[in-house]
Amino acid sequence: MTIASFDQVEFGDELPSFTPDTGLENVRRFAKAAQMMAKRFTDHEGARKEGLPGAMVPGVMSQAILTAMIHRWAPEAALVKIDTIFRAPVMVDEAHEVNGVVTDLDEETKTAEIDLTITNGAGETRVLGTATVRLP
Amino acid sequence: MILDLHSHSIVSDDGRAKVPNYCQWIRKKDLPLDGFVLTEHRKFDFDSDYSALATEFDLTILKASEVETEYGHVLVFGVTRALTEAFDFSDIGLPLAKVLEESERHGAVAVPCHPGRTRVGMCAHVESLGIPAGVSIVEVFNGGSRGTEDDAARALAETQGYRGIGGSDAHIVSHIGRCATAFPGAIGTEAELVEALQAGEFEAKSWKSKSSESSS
Numbered sequence: 001m002t003i004a005s006f007d008q009v010e011f012g013d014e015l016p017s018f019t020p021d022t023g024l025e026n027v028r029r030f031a032k033a034a035q036m037m038a039k040r041f042t043d044h045e046g047a048r049k050e051g052l053p054g055a056m057v058p059g060v061m062s063q064a065i066l067t068a069m070i071h072r073w074a075p076e077a078a079l080v081k082i083d084t085i086f087r088a089p090v091m092v093d094e095a096h097e098v099n100g101v102v103t104d105l106d107e108e109t110k111t112a113e114i115d116l117t118i119t120n121g122a123g124e125t126r127v128l129g130t131a132t133v134r135l136p
Numbered sequence: 137m138i139l140d141l142h143s144h145s146i147v148s149d150d151g152r153a154k155v156p157n158y159c160q161w162i163r164k165k166d167l168p169l170d171g172f173v174l175t176e177h178r179k180f181d182f183d184s185d186y187s188a189l190a191t192e193f194d195l196t197i198l199k200a201s202e203v204e205t206e207y208g209h210v211l212v213f214g215v216t217r218a219l220t221e222a223f224d225f226s227d228i229g230l231p232l233a234k235v236l237e238e239s240e241r242h243g244a245v246a247v248p249c250h251p252g253r254t255r256v257g258m259c260a261h262v263e264s265l266g267i268p269a270g271v272s273i274v275e276v277f278n279g280g281s282r283g284t285e286d287d288a289a290r291a292l293a294e295t296q297g298y299r300g301i302g303g304s305d306a307h308i309v310s311h312i313g314r315c316a317t318a319f320p321g322a323i324g325t326e327a328e329l330v331e332a333l334q335a336g337e338f339e340a341k342s343w344k345s346k347s348s349e350s351s352s
Contacts, residue, residue, distance in 0.1 A: 129308070
């Protein structure tokens with residue numbers, strides 16, 4: 001179900017979760033589009049040489065994935081703010097789940113606050129944050 | 137009584153949760169919590185008064201601090217104005233011995249948190265600095281732990297004979313109550329919490345996995 005207006009949203013509502021494509025080829029496409037072709041994003045061996053366990057998803061790609069989730073849930077929503085805390089790398093070629101849940105509503109401004117998380121297969125929170133969205 | 141002993145609000149620099157929303161969330165999701173403790177980073181929040189909110193939602197809302205030492209982060213329960221003058225809560229390199237000693241002197245309890253975590257947990261520093269004297273309680277379940285961090289915390293507690301507490305370490309609303317601590321009696325004030333911790337009768341709980349875990 002997609003959300004068309006503020007009146008349809010309730011505290012505690014969960015946004016439809018999904019598993020983003022964080023495979024190496026897709027991450028390379030994003031890195032190329034964003035002109036950030038660093039080996040830590042595009043090459044596992046290159047990332048290991050930099051001391052990482054493997055290639056990681058760029059932070060701005062994680063933010064884009066989270067934002068895309070919000071817009072799939074509420075296509076008419078205006079993203080007022082997105083604020084993320086990167087607790088641990090989102091590793092390329094590992095499965096992750098993206099979740100959002102409504103944790104505050106302001107009827108006066110018709111805005112909703114959403115908790116955002118990206119968790120890996122072990123259930124570890126790799127990225128967390130909040131977004132504020134304005135709805136019609 | 138079950139209290140989440142480790143949480144952060146927007147008063148902390150990396151906290152994103154407003155306290156009223158924690159209360160709403162606990163009631164909306166019917167969490168098995170009777171309250172929570174706000175352990176703001178590197179400060180004690182003397183200004184906020186949550187008593188009306190606590191009454192409205194029938195929850196115990198207490199305040200404490202999370203300070204930083206050479207052994208990693210440490211929760212301090214029972215903070216008084218005199219204790220905040222005994223050492224600089226904003227110092228990121230506090231000596232653990234001083235935090236433990238001053239806490240005891242001022243009737244507070246200091247508890248190393250997420251000890252299994254890299255850099256900011258006690259286990260990471262034991263090899264180079266040795267086992268610190270004066271620790272009696274550590275956090276064995278932390279809602280933000282990754283991999284085997286909680287296992288390392290529990291192993292440390294077991295080998296050293298520490299009691300274990302649990303806390304969510306929530307920074308966003310929906311993470312409150314992932315871990316907590318069960319006490320046999322009612323707790324309504326910071327002083328009662330200190331008394332209960334000193335009595336040593338509590339059990340750490342975790343609801344991070346589908347089946348809940350306990351560790352005393």
